[in-house]
Amino acid sequence: MILNAFMLAFRQIRRNLLRAVLTMLGIIIGVGSVIVMISLGNGTTQMVKDQISSLGSNIIMVLPSRSFDPGGGSRSRRFTQREADAIKDRVHSLKAVSPLSSKSVVAKFAQYNTQTQATGITSDYFIVGGWEMAQGREFTDSEYRAGSNVCIIGESVSKALFKGASPLGAKIKVADMICDSVGVLKSKGQGGMGNDQDDVILFPLKTFQRGISPTKSLNNINMIMVSVEDGADSKDAGSQITNILRDMRNIKSGDRDTFEIMDTKEIQETVSSTTRMLTVFLGCIAGVSLLVGGIGIMNIMLVSVTERTKEIGTRLAVGALEKEVLLQFLIESITISSLGGLIGIFLSFFISMGMAKLMSVPFVYDVSIAVIAFIFSAFIGVFFGYLPAKRASQLNPIDALRHE
């Protein structure tokens, strides 16, 4: 009987190929779109996470305040070397404290020039930023102390100025200063905000303050980046820094800070909650297409109910048992639905892979989503293929035959 039912089911599929194909199409589209959307959403999330973690974890950025007084005067104040030293001396959970200043400059070598970001640093910068050298060396202690005319360039600058030739020992002109290039940074690629992290030129902080951005003010540090020891609480370190700076700047309790503290952990959390929303959003779109696919399947099945009911009437009239008819229809619906589902999963695998490549996000294939989408569509296919058959097979043969 089972063998018979299989044979009848396959005959029936072959005879109604168009209907079978349309049903499968609904399932393929439903399953496929869900899987593609979710895997792209996951890929994007993954990418953003990767980029943020390339920032380094457990980093605190101390920046001048961006807010303004109601009176109109800026409360923003840059930092002094004394403040940076105080943070380094008094907060014990810190691995490195890197005061730095930056300015957009044009760097020249031979006939080439490039717009880039000049940054004055101390040796802790390499620890905080997780930088390594690709060629050459870091600055020496005496170069930091003396403010020598030396520089280290990022990969993008190296490409722009040297076109593959070795930059070591070359004399690069930045602003009105000529400096010896002593090293090239190892590439870090794109940053969390889509910026090119390799488009930099580094100087000892003293060199920068003297040659690139000369100022008489003692507040000549743009930003202090701090790396917290592994396992230490960055929130706690942040509030210690706040206390030190408020104390040194004589800010009365109740008055607002003249600086801001940003924690990469917080940034990470914000960004990943945003990308999670993106995944949910894509998931919703995918859910809608699953539903549309489902409605398509339903329509095809319902449109053919009259014909199918008559067919069932004929089968019953020549002596088919109710359960034989049902088994045949069940096998037919399951075959069509699972075939459609498998094709959908198969196609979506390659489409997501291709699109991930196109959008240059990592390829993340979520098997559980594939399974859920498959089960959902197959359920719709089976349900709407089986239900009318169930109803028809319970009629008197003559009523099934008369069905209009």
Place this chain on the structure above:
Amino acid sequence: MDFIKLRDIVKVYGSGESAFMALKGVNVDIEAGEFVALMGPSGSGKSTMANILGCLDVATSGKYYFNGVDVFSLSRNETALLRRHYIGFIFQGFNLLPRTTALENVELPLLYRGVPRKTRRAKSLEALDMVGLKGWADHTSAQLSGGQQQRVAIARAIASNPLFLLADEPTGNLDTKRSVEIMEILTALNRDMGITILMVTHEPDMAKYAGREIHFLDGNLAGAQ
């Protein structure tokens, strides 16, 4: 013992206000091997009667004995098996499966009987041969004329060697020449294979092929009121 015995068969369609009594207490007996023509004007209940006899429908009340078996006391499955093994039905509207070849249509009842593939094929081809459709086995309904489709339906009904063959206006959609051919086939089946036949018709020309005529009027045998 009578082969077919109907006692006080009542069939009511619908319920309440719209209830309609299509059969009003019919008593009919048919002997094995008879060829009976069921005649009567349109709407007199002939099809209703044939459907009940063919176990495609159940009566509202009354008794139906098929070869001594009380048909209305059988379960749905048992009734299906009765149709499967003993009854053939030829519909006025053919009721062939769409997009299906003549051969596959004829094979259908044999399939449910579990007849092995080879025998099934041979018997079906033989039945098609008998109704004059040799060489048409691989044509689907859409590729056949009305007369040919009706002959496929006859082949389907006789391929399983039924005891009882019901034909509801088998020539209703056919011209005279085709109708005579169908009548000759039915007569031959009755004469040569001993199949008991009840044929519904309103054409006296066709009824004369049968051995006996039953006349219906307004839901009962003419003159029964």
